[in-house]
Each structure stands twice: as C-alpha cells, then as structure tokens.
Amino acid sequence: xxxxxxxxxxxxxxxxxxxxxxxxxxxxxxxxxxxxxxxxxxxxxxxxxxxxxxxxxxxxxxxxxxxxxxxxxxxxxxxxxxxxx
Amino acid sequence: xxxxxxxxxxxxxxxxxxxxxxxxxxxxxxxxxxxxxxxxxxxxxxxxxxxxxxxxxxxxxxxxxxxxxxxxxxxxxxxxxxxxxxxxxxxxxxxxxxxxxxxxxxxxxxxxxxxxxxxxxxxxxxxxxxxxxxxxxxxxxxxxxxxxxxxxxxxxxxxx
Numbered sequence: 632x633x634x635x636x637x638x639x640x641x642x643x644x645x646x647x648x649x650x651x652x653x654x655x656x657x658x659x660x661x662x663x664x665x666x667x668x669x670x671x672x673x674x675x676x677x678x679x680x681x682x683x684x685x686x687x688x689x690x691x692x693x694x695x696x697x698x699x700x701x702x703x704x705x706x707x708x709x710x711x712x713x714x715x716x
Numbered sequence: 717x718x719x720x721x722x723x724x725x726x727x728x729x730x731x732x733x734x735x736x737x738x739x740x741x742x743x744x745x746x747x748x749x750x751x752x753x754x755x756x757x758x759x760x761x762x763x764x765x766x767x768x769x770x771x772x773x774x775x776x777x778x779x780x781x782x783x784x785x786x787x788x789x790x791x792x793x794x795x796x797x798x799x800x801x802x803x804x805x806x807x808x809x810x811x812x813x814x815x816x817x818x819x820x821x822x823x824x825x826x827x828x829x830x831x832x833x834x835x836x837x838x839x840x841x842x843x844x845x846x847x848x849x850x851x852x853x854x855x856x857x858x859x860x861x862x863x864x865x866x867x868x869x870x871x872x873x874x875x876x
Binding site: 683 | 734745799800801802805
C-alpha cells in the first residue's frame with residue numbers, strides 16, 4: 632500500500648502539473664479538495680482520467696467520488712481494491 | 717523588454733516564463749496549470765500591470781490556441797482515448813484574457829481576437845476607445861504557435 636501511495640503521489644504531481652512539488656510535499660492523509668492540496672473540479676476530472684488510464688478503473692457512480700478522493704490514502708485503497716491493470 | 721529596457725533572464729523557452737513568474741509573481745500556483753499561451757499573456761500582464769491598472773484587456777494573435785489544441789488532440793488519438801480535462805480548458809485563446817482579468821480584478825471588456833496581422837488590432841482598440849473614451853486598455857499581440865516559440869507585445873493605452 633505504501634508503495635502504491637508513493638507512486639500515486641508522483642502520478643498526481645505529473646497529471647496536475649505541480650511543477651514545484653515532490654511526493655514528500657503531499658500528506659497522504661490530507662484532504663485533496665478544499666484544504667490540503669486545494670484541487671478544483673477540473674483536477675477532479677483529471678484524477679478520474681488518471682484512474683482509468685493507469686489502473687483501468689472507470690467510476691460509474693459520481694457520488695462515490697467524494698469518498699474516494701478524500702485523500703491520497705483513500706484513493707490508493709480504492710485503486711488497490713478495484714484495479715484491473 | 718519593459719519600457720524599452722531589457723529584462724535579464726537566464727532561461728529560454730517555457731522555462732523563461734516560469735523564471736519570470738517566479739521573479740514578478742510567485743504567489744499564484746494556478747500559473748503552473750496554464751498552457752504556454754496563457755502563461756505568456758499572464759506573465760507579460762503581470763509585469764506590465766505593476767506600473768498601472770487598466771479597465772479592459774484586448775489581445776490578439778494569428779494562431780489562436782493551436783499549440784495547446786495539438787497537445788489536446790494527442791490525448792484523444794486513436795487507441796489512446798484519454799481526453800485531458802486540464803488541456804481542454806485551454807483550447808480557447810480567450811482564456812488568456814480571462815485569467816488576466818481574474819488576477820487583476822478587471823471588470824471591463826476582455827476580448828481575444830484571431831487576426832492575420834498585428835496591425836489589424838489597432839482599429840478594433842480605437843473603436844473600443846471611441847465608444848468608451850474613459851477606458852484605460854491593455855492591448856497587444858500574444859502568440860504561441862508551437863512549444864518554446866512565442867511572442868508577446870503588450871501596451872497600455874488611453875485617450876488624452
């Protein structure tokens with residue numbers, strides 16, 4: 632799980648163009664939206680694309696997104712349980 | 717160049733825009749999400765608007781958002797269909813004027829024209845100033861046709 636979290640942080644930095652950030656700057660438990668990384672709705676779409684592209688996960692229920700994208704750790708847990716690649 | 721005086725830079729291409737951002741702004745992380753055209757217009761405005769505020773922004777170029785459009789197209793190519801939302805956002809050039817207006821709280825006209833030649837912009841701006849003589853307008857050419865190839869020339873003009 633910790634390895635997946637670190638990999639996911641790197642993928643988020645690349646997908647969202649956080650050029651000044653390293654994986655160490657992202658708190659695994661911090662909220663991705665609002666506080667923490669302060670992501671917006673376009674970033675949310677980018678994360679959905681990332682999960683599809685890298686892990687073969689298609690989010691069928693948009694309401695589930697709030698829970699999945701609560702933090703990097705919750706995202707990694709969802710990926711671990713649902714990945715197809 | 718600013719008012720005819722060169723601005724010293726160490727970097728070239730897109731990295732130069734990041735260097736200028738760090739030198740003249742540095743407090744707007746959204747800059748890193750922008751495409752090259754938007755970074756170019758935004759950072760040029762950031763430098764110019766330190767001297768004076770304006771009521772309107774009227775920019776133009778001849779290639780629209782072609783560089784970013786091409787990047788976006790690569791994400792929807794056959795066999796690799798992962799359309800990037802963050803690239804899609806910049807597939808219109810007028811987002812440049814929008815980003816500048818948001819940053820500098822400009823609530824007047826914001827327009828981005830696609831023109832063949834730079835001199836075609838002048839009558840458009842003159843028309844705006846004729847209709848609203850009290851306006852102070854930031855206007856100019858903001859062009860990025862491919863990676864690391866760009867040009868911007870911005871001016872602030874008003875009626876005497």
